Amino acid sequence: MSFDINLILDSLPLMLSGFGITLQLLLVSGFLGLILAVLLLLMRLSNKWYLDWVAQVYIYVFRGTPILVQIFIIYYGLPQFEAIRDSIFWNILREPTGCAILALTLNTGAYVSEILRGGVLGVDKGLLEAGSALGMSTSQKFIYITTPIATRLSLPAYSNDVISLLKSTALASTITIADMTGIARTIVADTYAPYEVFISLAIVYMIFTLLIQKLFGVIEIYLGRYTRREE
């Protein structure tokens, strides 16, 4: 059982060409998922039982089922319906990339909305009372008091979710997308060298993960500047 360095050197550039797709999946799904998360959060925070209930059910379903199943339902399952095939969305839904982004967005939106909700609940109630006493309206309190503090509180958990999202992008390879994992699997099928290929791929993901953690570390320090006593 030899360890073929040449193989690694040959396959790395190939796998890294998939980096663009991985990054695209990560950024687009992450961004759209964040918007969805805020929407779900507002639904859960509204005092309207029907909005709260719908959001809760959505979150329950998307956090309770494997993301692979969600991807398969969207990519393989939806074309079962003529209505889908005839609709304007078909252009997006017949492409594996569109389906992957949709699935990842729907999934991460559910997780992130719970993270944001945790942040909102962590805001000291006394601060909101002070805002009320000063005559601030509900939306003013939410914008100027709750949002800045909840954002800072959510950050650690959110950074973990971004890393989860990165790892989930690898599942796009199961629906024929040529992201880094997809390319790696093709190489392994050709060369029968899983160790070299997969281990070097794992190292790429690990480096990517470390970069994301560093980035969030910097953001956390910036947002937390008012929590430290030094001048």
Add this chain to the structure above:
Amino acid sequence: MSDTPAEPAIKMIKVNKFFGDFQALKNIDLAVAKGEKIVICGPSGSGKSTLIRCINRLEKHNGGKIIIDGIELTDRVEDIDAVRREVGMVFQSFNLFPHMTIAKNLMIAQQLVRKTPKAEAREIAMHYLERVKIPEQADKYPIQLSGGQQQRVAIARALCMRPEIILFDEPTSALDPEMINEVLDVMVDLAKDGITMICVTHEMGFARSVADRVIFMDNGEIIEQAEPMEFFDNPKSARAKGFLDQILRH
């Protein structure tokens, strides 16, 4: 007690408040004249905080009427907003906004609620920071200030909204002993203005020197009210006597 023909600042008529099955306020009747300084004292759980928190609607009363400066406190948002413009509050745990500088803490409500332009808001903020004697802290964050300084900022923040009435909910209870006086000094100074003050506190020295009236509460009811001299030297009810014995013992 002076008889003012003018509308009282605060009028509470048969006010009741329940938390589930527990009755925190029982048939409270209270009239506070404009400019009057009231101290409310009593054992824990007597309803003192609940009473003042009903005045600015941080708690919702379940029965009776509360009328602030002629405006009745109801569920209507316009009424609540109107009342909160007249009434300022200082909290036991200061509740300064940690993510804003001291100056911003004082300016934010002026800008959002009174729509004061930024420059003017800053001027008013600095004016009151000087009044509480810490203008140099304007651009620091709350965490960098001591407890006593933070509470003085909290008082200045309430004053920036030019309230007619200011409520104090145990303002010195969370402070280390050496910082209590700097806050009480500010409150004594404030009492010289015409502002109506209602203060829930255990600081009896403050009550003696500043209060026009001391109200003693126990178990959700007002048991006794009198001028401070009379109350401290000659308490009429047994419960008030017992309470004073307890806290004046050391």
Add this chain to the structure above:
Amino acid sequence: MEALTGWWDDYFWGALIVAKVFITSLSLMILFGLLGAGAKLSNNRLAQRIAGAYTVIFRGTPEILVILLLYFGSAIALTAIAQIFNPEVKFVDVPPFWAGTIAIAVIVGSYATETFRGAFLGVNPGSIEAARALGMSTLQTFIYIRIPEMWRIALPPFGNHMLSLIKDTALISIIGLNETLFVAKQAITVTGKPFTMYIVVGIIYLGFSSVVTLVVMGLEKFGNRTTVGAK
């Protein structure tokens, strides 16, 4: 819906496999988590380094990649070893059940390491001191004071780890484990109804995660019976 008739018992056996994987990987995950936490909390620099590498590697690598690596990689390794003894051997297979179960246990175990480590650190040092002052031995303190309190603290995040195990089981279908997603794929080739089949898989997994969530909620209530609501 009629498409499903005849497939119900296949789904049932698939669900049974999910349960088997869960129980096996749960035990392994606890083992890995405790070992990892123990290593990180020990005074042994080497152990700390190894455990550190363990958490970094498996928290930064996509689950699908670990499963593929373990499956293909171990097949190659075992084949090579077998060929030493018997050159006739062409290929030694590793059962997908074991490759997959161990893979997900190792992955979630790396998260569990952090959870257990944090929980051990969260045990009130005062309780430990009191136990020692009362004359209890190190072992007795560990069993009667440290472990129960550690579990109480670890339970909420540990519940999430259990949910991860359940959902990651779907990934093992990729290497041929015949759990429910795998069954669905077969059913689709026969019935041509991908949406229906995958939805059933989703419902089965939702059922599993609901059960796990309820059990965790019950355990949390039990664990907190002496701490919450005491007035």
